[in-house]
Amino acid sequence: MPARLIVSGVSKSFVMHLRGGVQIPVISGVSFSLDAGECVVLGGPSGIGKSSILKMVYGNYGVDSGQIIAVRPDGKMTDIASANARTIHALRRSTIGYVSQFLRAVPRVSARDVVAEPLAGQGIAREEALGRAEELLEKLNLPKALWDLPPATFSGGEQQRVNIARGFITSHPVLLLDEPTASLDAQNRQVVVDLIRDKKAAGTAMLGIFHDQDVRDAVADRIVDVARFSGRGEAAA
Template sequence: MLTMQFDVAETAGNRLAPDVMIDVSGLSKSFTIHAQSATRITALRAVSFQLRAGECVALTGPSGAGKSTLLRCIYGNYLATCGTVSIRDQKRGTVTVTGADPREIIALRKDTIGYVSQFLRAIPRVGAQALVASPLVELGVKEAVALRRAAELLERLAIPQKLWALPPATFSGGEQQRINIARGLIADHPILLLDEPTASLDAANSAIVSELILERRNKGTAIMGIFHDEETRDRVATRLFPLQAA
């Protein structure tokens, strides 16, 4: 009886409100650089917010305000110094990223969080189309289906078809960024983290990317991003979340 009450109380404390996809509470991050006599740099100080389904929140603030750091803490790529990050996951309920085992974070990335970083990490010998398709293949989608979906995205992002079979390591910056976007979007994750997705794109390509982001938002994806390009930001964001240098 006692145990049951305890379980119920604990679950209730952890549960997110129905449409909340990300809950960040009191998040701080500092880096200790040991090579420089343990210099401590504080990037985030006590950040709290919630991100809901269908929202697109744009992180704003000067360079060094911790915008990328915040995205990386949510993605489990950086360790939080204190505070918590909780994510709604379709299969597992609420998952607390801070303090999670690597396997839990891998599962969360597979099923729930898409992340578009500024730079593409190419894999030797893997062509652009296969690289874009791989998050879907990992979800168990048949390879042929995943490749077809990848082709649709590559076409939409105006990547010339003759490049699809080539490993993107030698592509231009803008091409690599569009490959990265296609790879981040293909699995239709309920949460999308975008770190300057249009930084090295021309106006026409930025507009295509904005359109893709808007489509996701309208389908209920919870999106958080850094958009230096104001035009893109105004088109896609539902609200701004300013960060000050910590």
Template sequence: MTALTVDGLSKTFDMHVLGDTQVVGLDDVSFDVREGEFLAVVGASGSGKSSLLKCLYRTYDPTGGRVVYHRNALVDSSSDNSSDNSSVDLASCDDQTVIGLRNTAIGYTSQFLDEIPRVPAVDVVSRPLREQGVPAEEARQRARELLSRLRLPEELWEAYPATFSGGERQRVNLAQALAPKPDLLLLDEPTSALDPDTRQAAIDLLREYLDADTTVIGVFHNTAVIEAVADRVVMLEDGQLQGVVPVDDYDGEVVR
């Protein structure tokens, strides 16, 4: 079953400081993602990897194309944004629908943790669970379990992430995205700042989410991580799709 259909997705940026020059971030990108699949996105810097994830999450409004999410139980059947009650075009649906999906079905983690100051790490991670109605202590216990699995020292759980190292902040960021067990999980370089042992712990955790049928689309630079978790690899160059190949056929050449 298809979980996500990306069809002709394009994103153009208007650079007003450069005399309204237009920069192409994505150019007519199309691919499907199967339910429960782990799709890795690779390419050189500036190839459109992060722009792709931000368009899927609707942090960016796409310039053109469709992003059809096939497991949406929130869309009203009378809405003009979908042909039925089981799919929605994330590229064109209203903001309320996007927010609803973010709260219940679609998770995202960027490269950098951006949280309210003076909030302990355990509360940062438990926040999305509490927003879904999970009792506070149950949510905090789930957060502790994830932080432990990602090898964040216990003495940091009640500390503020603003004081953490890059790798520590990245672990909090990943734990926060994993906590609610989203149906679709978007990851933007979630292991780039981790040491080898912690990276392996993150890989083991991500594999568990695959076993739970979570569909994952992740940007990665580390070939070993891609080989360990991905089913297929999306290759981008200058905003254009170069191909989608099984991970066994991926040679790692465009990871840089």
């Protein structure tokens, strides 16, 4: 399977401006790649740098050194580590999707529209986008009575399911999964596992963080142990 994302020699430290500019190294020399149709899970203890890697790949955090190459649908490559904001924005539209456990609710927009919106952004007709949104909301067991309401007042688990539907609705070739099953009940966790398997079958390359061992076992093709790249030296193999 062709590589969709290549991370090579990536290092990151944080500068604590409120503590006199002291530098805290987090990870160093992170290297792995992600092929089409596989789900790679970032492993390692709390605080080792898993979320930081995901945020660098999505372009939220800057990269101190190294490269993060994303392969776009047209086959061209972009280095996220050195890309400007406009390029990152375009990559998020065409290439890299992100599913987190938290929904940034927009006031007065219905759950159905919140889920359909990324498809509309890709030029897909509104009726088709809304139809696919409904399919996903149904799969994720969100009561129909809620579909026309804005998610701001939904329970935490209901908001999370709206967010998961929004993250899974597009066909981005690369999908980042930031604990998408955290705090879901067993039935909905299984739905997310099934959605991930469907994406794999469709050739999507996924990079995820899952603290739930059962979910990890069910979806991971490979685990990248981030402790191997600890910039602090304590866990480096």
